[in-house]
Amino acid sequence: MTRILLTGITGQVGQELQQTLASLGEVVSVGRDRVDFSQPEAVQQVMETVKPTIVVNSAAYTAVDKAESEPDLANLVNAVSPGILAKAAKSIDAGLIHISTDYVFDGTQSSPYLETDATNPLGVYGSTKLAGEEAVRAACDRHFIIRTAWVYGAKGKGNFVKTMLRLGADREELKVVTDQIGVPTWSKDLAGAIAHLAPQLSANTAGTYHYTNSGVCSWYDFAVAIFEEAEQLGFPLKIKRVIPITTPEYPTPAKRPAFSVLSLKKVSTLLGTHPPYWRESLREMLAELKATGH
Template sequence: MAQRILVAGRSGQIARALASAPLPGGFALECRGRDSLDLMDPARTIREVARSGADIVINAAAYTAVDKAESEPDLAYRLNRDGAAALAEGAADCGAALIHISTDYVFDGTKPTPYREEDPVGPVSVYGASKEAGERAVRERIERHVILRTAWVYSPFGEGSFVRTMLRLGAERTELRIIDDQHGSPTAAADAARAIVEIAAALAAGKSDGHGTFHFCNTGSTTRFGQAKFIFDWLAAHGHKVPRLTPIPTSAYPLPARRPANAVLDCGRIGAVYGILPSAWETSMAECLSEIMAAGGTKDLI
């Protein structure tokens, strides 16, 4: 009988990457959107998951409007905490393991070195606090869980993708002012999805020492300015007109929600436990840009 993977989420970057990720033999994956698995309705979510027959449940759904969350805290907590709790209860009821996707925003960003899984959390935004509350809800409700924190996720699609945003702004403007004092590791949604599938396969095979909290990001780090510079340098090398970039401090671009100044995560544990070794962020970024170019997504920059 096939091992069934149920994904909560269908339109987000990681959910979309999971839908097209290669699966091991004997696995079947189903992504469900809000129309059939509404995390805003906890009681129904518990029932739906419990009767799904899933072997692995993946929570790839979240309230991710970081700035809007400051004025909509109730909605952020309903999805990121209460929805996660319902998935955990449903998974526990049907004997499934749960993989819950979390974020660097659970940290305050003041540590000068990469964050490890055991470092104290201290979110500085409503979004971060709601995601940290979701982590606690998962730990309290299901023993067979993996909380996977990642950061700076991008993909060839989606309004939330930094790459797509840069392409759009680069087509509209001759100069872009980009923040240069926030540090992180740009992470391809496709790479995160492959890591999640590897974890799911290991859990389905009965891995007993793989529970708990892990970090996954592509290796290396940069700033938002450095990330943008890589994108436009790559595009310029492939014959595209690109805007002029100007580095600015965070203080020059105030937003409702604070961002962690340091979002770099130490990913050593996932390598030690699961043998997952992420690729360099520049390699995956170039692959993403090549995919966008092949699909004609950079035509506005020519």
């Protein structure tokens, strides 16, 4: 019987994973109330108690700007605890699936990043996530590190789509950066892919994979698409104009990569299919949001 330990269940990916992993065996889901990743000893303890065959770690410190002023906390959650999780997994011969980010790259490329391309994070968040990857690689050979990007979903608290819908209901005009290029990823698609990959985790397949939706856009393109799709679905909107601006016109504490499109070739081979196009997934997510009233 496969026993899966799932961490970070209050997050938007964690909530979807609870459903997608259920068909694979017994899922033991833990949130911050049971395992606080800022307290590494709690991580060790839960591994000894649960003794899983696979660990799926979706717990993370994801507040990119806030991380600049809380580097120690971000490091505990994103680097130290995943390392402890990996050591514990190795000691009980469990596999580990760990979620990472496009922010391990500096964004200076103009073609999609391969898993083997050089990393060079621009801020604390990316640096701590990279340190987490390295800790997992060093401690547990049977691992999948899955880098993703621009995640949003109907579940979970804040994300770009929900922010745009909230602001678009109140304002006629919004300014959104147009010179940061990437790919939005629906948390439900990501969780489905992870459930598909989990049974394939072995010494032969272990390693780093990139998973996002297919296609490419800027944050500006994404915002425009959100409003177009939401309007068709009858969301209450006041918005009339989305104005493209540059990154320097919208300064933030953390620097972000200007181009962080991830290559999907490697993961598509293992999945046997190409990830869905980002705009189709956005449409599905908005329909779900409308239906459930999240």
